[in-house]
Amino acid sequence: MNYKLLTPGPLTTTSTVKKVMMQDHCTWDDEYKTITQEIRQELLDLAEVSAIDYTTILMQGSGSFGVESVLSSMLRPNDHILVCVNGAYGHRMVDMCERHQVTHTVYEVPETKALKAKDIQRILESDTSITALAMVHSETTSGILNDLEAISAVAAQQGVLFIVDAMSSFGGIPINVGELKIDFLVSSANKCIQGVPGFSFVLAKRHELLKRKHLAKTISLDLYDQYVTMEKDGKWRFTSPTHTVLAFRQALEELRLEGGITQRFLRYSTNNCLLRRKMSELGYEPLLDKHQGPFISSFLYPKNQDFDFKSFYNHLKINGFVIYPGKISDVDCFRIGNIGEVYPEDIHRLSEVIGKYGEVAHVS
Numbered sequence: 001m002n003y004k005l006l007t008p009g010p011l012t013t014t015s016t017v018k019k020v021m022m023q024d025h026c027t028w029d030d031e032y033k034t035i036t037q038e039i040r041q042e043l044l045d046l047a048e049v050s051a052i053d054y055t056t057i058l059m060q061g062s063g064s065f066g067v068e069s070v071l072s073s074m075l076r077p078n079d080h081i082l083v084c085v086n087g088a089y090g091h092r093m094v095d096m097c098e099r100h101q102v103t104h105t106v107y108e109v110p111e112t113k114a115l116k117a118k119d120i121q122r123i124l125e126s127d128t129s130i131t132a133l134a135m136v137h138s139e140t141t142s143g144i145l146n147d148l149e150a151i152s153a154v155a156a157q158q159g160v161l162f163i164v165d166a167m168s169s170f171g172g173i174p175i176n177v178g179e180l181k182i183d184f185l186v187s188s189a190n191k192c193i194q195g196v197p198g199f200s201f202v203l204a205k206r207h208e209l210l211k212r213k214h215l216a217k218t219i220s221l222d223l224y225d226q227y228v229t230m231e232k233d234g235k236w237r238f239t240s241p242t243h244t245v246l247a248f249r250q251a252l253e254e255l256r257l258e259g260g261i262t263q264r265f266l267r268y269s270t271n272n273c274l275l276r277r278k279m280s281e282l283g284y285e286p287l288l289d290k291h292q293g294p295f296i297s298s299f300l301y302p303k304n305q306d307f308d309f310k311s312f313y314n315h316l317k318i319n320g321f322v323i324y325p326g327k328i329s330d331v332d333c334f335r336i337g338n339i340g341e342v343y344p345e346d347i348h349r350l351s352e353v354i355g356k357y358g359e360v361a362h363v364s
């Protein structure tokens with residue numbers, strides 16, 4: 001069945017992105033290596049940084065592989081990292097630190113609240129053994145957009161290594177990685193750049209990366225080794241997801257044609273505002289009252305009827321849309337993403353479909 005994915009990655013891609021995957025590409029061919037190098041440079045351009053200060057490393061696997069690659073191969077034995085948590089992806093970073101026995105402290109706020117720069121500053125000031133800070137920019141668990149600017153200022157002022165999971169935000173909102181002094185930013189192919197799943201990428205401050213060789217706890221997630229091989233001529237260390245790479249190049253080209261990140265951000269924001277307005281008209285209450293990001297929104301199960309997510313989901317699916325269940329631990333909600341090949345007309349059509357569900361539920 002064909003449907004639009006209103007899930008924040010994998011998401012609905014264009015037919016042109018899908019079409020370029022019809023070619024099987026050789027991995028050691030010069031042309032292919034050039035594509036990898038162009039992608040690496042294009043990502044630096046999107047991050048508004050120069051190839052002197054920063055480099056891009058592509059890493060096989062989903063987004064978590066990129067995050068784990070940084071956490072397991074870029075921290076020294078005497079590093080101590082403060083991990084900020086307000087959702088599942090922050091928790092995942094904590095799990096990674098535990099698994100790799102990285103010394104860490106957790107700063108956690110409820111899933112419906114944003115991280116507070118002031119709290120983080122207080123923790124860093126009171127514990128000077130902390131040398132690094134990790135945060136999630138857009139917490140896909142709830143849809144919250146954490147205050148990257150304010151927190152980055154604290155990281156810079158305290159002089160700690162700054163690691164950002166910008167998985168569901170990079171490419172969909174302007175992020176000046178250099179100005180924000182981010183040392184490692186992680187994102188993946190199948191989120192706001194609108195490619196298909198298969199690899200993650202790390203934008204790394206070059207001199208920090210170069211200082212952190214031979215620290216890896218695994219072979220395949222060794223970010224430094226991956227960099228050394230890729231930096232030579234664009235060859236990936238191990239088999240690369242060739243079809244995904246071709247799709248990603250096309251997706252980058254389409255991002256350019258759309259008018260770059262500013263225009264994409266505008267489209268996502270327009271989608272998101274329209275979605276939340278329409279949902280409110282239909283009587284669905286948003287989970288968040290503040291800090292709502294432009295990528296994904298959580299809505300509470302309606303109180304006044306016997307809401308059954310499964311039947312709601314199926315009703316949407318047979319009418320051409322797929323959404324996500326909620327991911328908040330203690331509140332019943334569902335999530336609707338508005339990134340990917342999604343436009344206001346899709347949101348209008350979606351709200352008609354959701355409106356019909358209300359009628360159906362009412363009648364039965």
Ligand SMILES: *Cc1c(COP(=O)(O)O)cnc(C)c1O
Nearest residue numbers: 062063064089138140165167168
């Ligand atoms: C998608 C996502 C990830 C990575 O998840 P994978 O399933 O490994 O791709 C990490 N952090 C955030 C905030 C995400 O949205």
